[in-house]
Amino acid sequence: MRIIVYGADGYIGWPMALHLAAQGHDVLAIDNGARRRWDAEGGTRPLNEIASFTERVETWNALGKGAPIRIAEGDICDYDFVLETMRAHDPEALVHFGEQRSAPYSMISRDHAVRTQVNNIVGNLNILFAMREVNPEIHLVKLGSMGEYGTPNIDIEEGYLTITHNGRSDTLPYPKLPHSFYHLSKVADSYNIHFTTRVWNFRATDLNQGVVYGVATDETVLDPRLATRFDYDSVWGTALNRFVIQGSLGYPITVYGRGGQTRGYLDIRDTMACITLALEHPAAPGEFRVFNQFTEQFTLNELAETVAGVLGRRGLEPTIVHLDNPRIEKEEHYYNARHSALLDLGLQPHYLADTLIDSLVDFVQANAANVDPELLETPTVTWREGANEVWYRHA
Template identity: 35%
Template sequence: MTILVTGADGYLGWPTSLRIASRTDDRVVLVDNFGRREWVSEVGSVSATPVADIETRLEAAEEVHGLTNLSFVEGDLTDRSFVDELLQVHEPETIVHTAAQPSAPYSQINGERANFTQHNNMQSTRNLAWGFHENDLADTHLIETTTTGVYGAPEFPIPEGGATMENQGDRDDVPFPAMAGSWYHLTKSHDAANLRLANKQFGIPVSDVRTAITYGAATEETAADDRLATRFDFDYYFGVVAHRFAAQAIAGYPITVYGKGEQRKPFVSLEDAVEGLARLALNDPDDRPDDHVVYNQVTRPISIVEMGTTIAEVATKFGFDTEVEHFENPRDEDETHQMEIDNDRYMDLIGDQQVTFEEGIRGVFERLADRADRIGAYEDRFLPGVLEDRLDDDSAEAPPAADD
């Protein structure tokens, strides 16, 4: 049996690959085109934790964890011929599809990046779905990380997937309406719709894992050796809000909460996210769903201001003096929205939550406390507008280079 992991060089894909490989003797094939490294470099930033090249990572995985069942293929999933060859050579029974341009702010910079994001993300997923169909692999289990962002911010509890619609006395279950708030999030709304169609037309079993804002700097596997570290982005474009706040504290900046910050967002730890994907990938083929199944990959919603306060308190324990400051909100959003989201199916999959938000943030400071100089060199990347300024001024000076 072969399991493919796309986006396997990324923040979520790399630790997921290690977790899967550590629990099976089957071949685990990693696929990536190193796009995330290029995009972060383009916005003038770096990962706070240096990221080893893929050859070094694979060598360390074998040396530290004894993983001899990992291999790597470099390629672009938007290329139909590459995808067809990949599927024909490896004939996977399972694909964990984490590959994407994952940044909403990046997709909002200008039309060029909006177009790129939509083409890159949707073309990749369509190529996989049609590749299964046209290469007689319709039984391959496709596990894709979409996003809870496809739901938007409705004023009612969010179901785990679909919704019930009533019109003139008739009722039916329908897909949840796409209310995404960025050009990136809309790619995942389209992916969800396309995968639902692929399941209906081709019979492909699909697990649509709607990933929440993910926090944490390491998993059990990646923490074992610096060569195995996953990336940790902290800039405005690619650093999720929790990571950006932690980096601000380390660099000696206040934690910047936009507006009131009372809105609740869905969160999940890196450990809990990896565990769910690994369990889905390693399900016995006889136990796999033959339908399109949605999982809300979230452990609990947290308000932005609660998150900032928690990070400030943890930072103090590590010797970093910071405080929460409120700034004018550059986003058009309800600053008091109280999200409620069902997650029973996902929690049944992983069991109990493994890492709370506070525990995850403590782990972030344990790994990044000695990275203050590296983070400080890119401190102007905490806030929006820097990339736009660089695009307008070709002579803009970049910060010191740092090896990934």
């Protein structure tokens, strides 16, 4: 297949571009380096050294495995760029990761909320309009988020809910109660994409993804220059990754609030598998297909205790501390989200196991020198006040 991967220099986009190229697909990798600039802006950096976007692609192409990756550096918010690259590559499918994806980043200030929503919503609209001009048959696979649903007190379905109201029934998009201005941008994307499936007969898959953990895929381990980023600070680091880094390096594992916050999680290798399955089984014309893309759900306390248990067996003495929650969210709540569609397509999950956490601990310890302890320990953005002095000091 000819495929465009948007956001191909990111944590997931880069391993995905590699994974598809390894299977022989003709991949055009697009990114504008925004994420590296957002890191520079806030004084954050991944735990590990990562090669530049071009060096990564050159390294892969020199290895001679699978198909070579093509590269185009540009902004998805630039419509001419999106149109020209789509015309030139003539894709059968698009995988769209290219967004500002940090909830705390979107809560730093008015400017950051606006930048997040403009970047994400305009970029997504540009892709939709380019699809209409170039080829309405293209299958769009878009990364959404489980955070779009929030934490309702009823079961979360995969995208749709059948409602009976005043004696009449309909199946409608599942109600959304997002957690942040970032998640709100994803909800807007979902509605815009759904609209285009109805009016332009597009085929689209919206992957409401859980929190991704892990760093190693079959391809990223082939050469150090193929490694993907592994973030640890409170703006970019996701829960399990951050807990492993804190505990492995002898810092307290910081749980926000009471720790009953429950979310869906998945191994980065399963992200690769889910997206590949979605590409191999495209949505039908006119179909807005929604998959909840995660394999297990945990509370923050369960995650922290699991990590602490593995570290304890390695002779470390991790501590778990509860911080005042910088976010505004329910800390104890019902959570039961359906996630059977990808399993029905054949997904064979990697469940969170001690061995995975062990391998992450080894990875973290090998890269320990890069850690800025203040960014590891202190939440720098609160939902009520925006960024605090620690964020501005590093900016």
